[in-house]
Structures are given as structure tokens and as C-alpha cells.
Amino acid sequence: MADVRQILTILGMTCLLFFGIPIRIDKPEKIKEKLFLTYVNKFNKSYKYNVTELNRRFASFKESLKMIEELNAGRTFNSSAYYGLTQFSDMDFGEFNTHHLKNNHEKVKKRVQMRQKNSMNNNEASNEILVTRLRRALLPEKFDWRDKGVVTPVYNQKLCGACWAFSTVETLETMNAIKTGVLEKLSVQEAIDCSSSVNDGCSGGDICSLLQWMFAKQIKIEPATDYPLKWKTGVCLLKGASYGVGITEYACNTYSKNEKLILDLIANHGPVAVAVNALTWQNYLGGVIQFHCDSSLDMLNHAVQIVGYDLTAEIPHYIVRNSWGESFGEKGYLKIAIGSNMCGLAHEVASIYV
Template structure:
């Protein structure tokens, strides 16, 4: 293989962190030339363009830009902070990554809902507005909350899924929360059908082309639709014709679901996680592209217009100097820490408080 242009030597300086009990296993790269790193990368991740010289060279140029970006992200990270390095997404430009794995237009759904709520509040007195929209008790996070909440330890969290290039994070995170709340109620953990809601959910949802967790739970409740077991309606990673059956085998969402804007109110979010259960949240995941592990504290703007993804929060850890949420992603177990990512608490990191969905099941 002949490489064009100047050889770029890079040091992807990552460390193995055993900080705060987070297991992070990261390969440290030596000062290898970029072309050597790239050939190793293509082999390691079994990229299908290794025999296409045109795409190979194009990906190599993008890869070099990624290396520079990784180096910037890793500068001045505190102990236990996020570590960035080469992932299966590292040969994509940021724009391609957003289009293939995120939802750049997700924030429109949230903005419309917040505007509707604002308009509603103009026609209701303060008491009515609070009663209708805020079901979460607002109190400071005190010693009455555990230092660690991890619902995985209760055996009520299903295995990490991989949404691939189906832009249905809104469906994955919500169905995962239905699974957990059903397990907490019945004692039986079962995988439910993400594909069913991808194919069938309306109310502004567009299958693999995007959607919104709040719109989904509203649709499920309004139409009294049970989420079927996954084995009855398996994942296909594309939008198909809806095949809802008249069945009692599924799980129905209760009408008392909440969909809250909790920016600046993460004490209430922590209480919700501890006292009620996991939640689905909307986030900005643009800089997760090269995340390997550690606690994300920086380089993750929480502005509403940047919200582009949805994940499930399954707990938090407040034992260390940087308290963090435990977020379950849907990019497979080969992303992050076995499919999970850690987000610092209290500063709306990655926009984690922008849209918080909690629910019960019937």
C-alpha cells in the first residue's frame, strides 16, 4: 500500500484507569506513524474497504483528522476523566457519524413540546401547572439517597443492544425502560420488541429515521398498545410494515408517565433514579464518537439545539470526587465500557436533563 502526503506521527496517549471502580481496559498506543495505526485499525475492526483504494485513502485522511481530535479531547483530562481513542466509528467524519448514528433533528421535537408547555402555563394558574407537569418531588440530594444506585445489580436491566444505523435510539431507550419497570413489578426480566415501536409508533415518530421518547410513551398510552416480547417481533434494524397483533402477551405503559425538563434540577433526577427506577434521557452524543471510558465532564455541550441521541440511565455513583450517571447506550457492547458511558452529575453534562422520561407499567 502506498500512502500519499506527509507522514504524520501521533501519540494517542491513553491510560488504563481503575478510578472510582470503573473498569476501563484501554490499549496504549506508542508513537506509531498514522499509516501504521490506520492499517492496524482497518484490520482490527475488519473494515470492508481495505480492497477499495479510493475509499481506503479517503478514510485514511479522515482518520488522521480523528487522531488530532482525539489528542485534543485527551488534553488536560482530570484523574478519572473521559478517555478518548480509536473506536469502530473513528474513520468517519463528525458529519457522517451524526447522520449515520445520531439524530441531528431530535431537538425539534423537544423544542416544540417545551413551547407547548410554556403556552399551556399561560392559561393555567401556577398550582395547576405544577400539578400537571411535575410529578417529581424537588428536594436536594441528601444523605437519605444511596451513594450508589445501579439497577443492573438488581437483575432488571436487559443486555446492551446495537441499533446499528437504525436511528431509533428513542425506541431503544424507552423500550429498555419498559423492560426494567416490568421486571421491577413482576420479578421477571424479558426483552421486549424495539422493532414493534419502530414500525408502528406514530405521533411524530419516523421509525429508523428518528423520533422522540416522550412522543413514544404518549402514543403507547393513548392507543393502549402493549409492547410485545422481542421473540414475537424481532429486531430488523429497518422500518417495516407495522404488524401489531391483538394480544395480551405484551407490556402496557401506565398513564402516569412523566416527561420532564430537568436542567438545573438534577437533584430531582437523582431522586427519580434512586426511588423509582431507570429513565430514558435525551443527550448530545456528538463527542462520544471516540469515547473509550472514564467520566465525561467536558467537551459535551448540553445546549438544546445540540440534542441528538437518547440513552437509558440505570443509576449513579456519588462515592468519588466526581459523581456520575451510569448511561446505557445502544451502540453494542464494543462501545465504551461494555456498552456503557459515564456522565458527570450536576452540570447538565451532554444535556442529560433536557428530556427525562420515567414510567410505570400496568
């Protein structure tokens, strides 16, 4: 009878953790071990037969269990973010940061600080220009560019830390579709390989440095079919700027004191690419992130695309497209609360004109 109870306990904990329902994890070590083995099998981890690696991963797994409980304990609404076991739950913070984040936060920090001193950069549209160009119609309460059929499927950057390239090219794809009516995947690999003078390929980079390079060099991004994704930094194969999609102008601004301008941009212009702090996203399953996500400049480590927002929701939020595959979060997306620069998303906001 004891064995049956133990099995039922493990099964119950497994279901709860995979669906992010808050539970206490102060359970006997044996139960944690069996829960871990269930996890290893569910995600088909390659180290399942390597005892040394299993032990190392188990230690990280137990830390994730603690973090999951702490994060879920802060939920205030049914729609609040909830956390559970993900494909990343067997990584320690250092490994997760190294393999899945890597955005160049120092470069972003310098750009933001410069922006705070100067209202505009030579090749960037200023806040005033943007506000003038926006239609200034009544802001819709809800908006989602996916509903317009101009957002490509979610990418998976795998172990290539080029989120800066993914989020920028995703935004270029949508802006081109809005203008031409044709939705086409463009080459993230071209951005990774060819902007090496300003970024570091799969080792990190900055969305605004990429846009500045594209504008200054009049670079066009080729279709992905002509320059396919390799998930590693390679030799630039760009043979000129004769075809593809380029930008006529871009803007990189800081809206930490006025997020309404981000909403205006999304509804009246198009999606934006932003720098964020994604460290606590490791065990994210769904819901709106409203706590536990540091917004300081020093913590920016990732880049994503914002495709919409919902002001009518229980917790008003942005609709954020990530690049960790469709198995992450809500089919590759997550929600972040509006109004408090959550996860630092308002520090660097990039918009594109094609």
C-alpha cells in the same frame, strides 16, 4: 535500525490510542498511514481493499486523531473521560451523525420549550406529582439497577437511528421487571414500525412522542421473540393490544435546574430515558464525561437510558446505557458528570409507570 524504531513507534502509538492514553499525534504521514492500516485490520473494515474508500476513510481517521488529542488534553482527574480509536474513528462528523444519532432534536426542543411554559402536559405526571410519589427517603450515595438484575443486555442499534425506541423500550423492560420480577426483552421493532404517526422509524424520533402514543392508544409492547428486531423500518405487524407490556402513566419533564430530581427518580422509582448530545462520543473509551459535550437544546441528537449513579466517585456521575453494542465505551455503558446538565441530559427526562 531505523525500521525497527519506526515499527516500535507505530506499535506504541497503536497501544496508546486504543487505550486512550493522551499522546501527541504530530507524527510523519507514513506513521499515520501505518497506524491507520493497523486500525483497519483490527476492526476488520470491509473497505480494506478499496483504495478510493481507504483514502477517504484515512482523511476522517486523521481528523479523529486530532480530536482524540484535544479531548484527552482536557482531562483533570484519573477518572476523567478518555478517548481513543473506536469502530467509529474512520467516520467524519456528518456520517457519524447520520448513521448513529438522528434523534429528532427539533421535536424535543419544542416539547421542552412548551414544558417551560406549562407545568404539565395533559397525559403526563407533573413534577409535583412525581415528588409526592417518591419515597423521599435519604438519597443513597450509590445506586445501580444492574445490581438488582432488572436490566437487559446492551443492545446494538447498528445503522438504525432509532435510539429513541431502544432507550424507551429498555426502560419499559426494567420497570416491568421491577413490578413482576420477570426480566424479558421487549420488541424495539414494534416501536420502530408502529409509532410512525409520531416518529420516523430508523430515521429518528423522540422518546416522549413514543410514550404519548403508547398512552393515548393503550399500546402494549410485545415480547421481542414475537416481534424480532430487523434494524430497519418496516410495516407495522401489531395485531391489537391484547398482550405485552403497556404503561399506566408516564412523565416527561425538564430537570436542567434541579438534577437531584433525576437522582430521586432513579433511586426511588426506576431508570429513565433521556435525550442527549452524543457527538463527542465518537471516540469515547471510558471514564466520566465532564467537558466537551454541548448541553444546548439545539445539539440534542441521541437518546439513552440512565440506570444508576455514583455520588461517592472522584467525579460524581450518572451510569448511562448506550445502544451501540458492548464494544462501545465501558461494555456498552458510559459515565456522565452530575450537576451541570452535561450533554444536555436533563432537558428531556422520561419515566414510566407500568
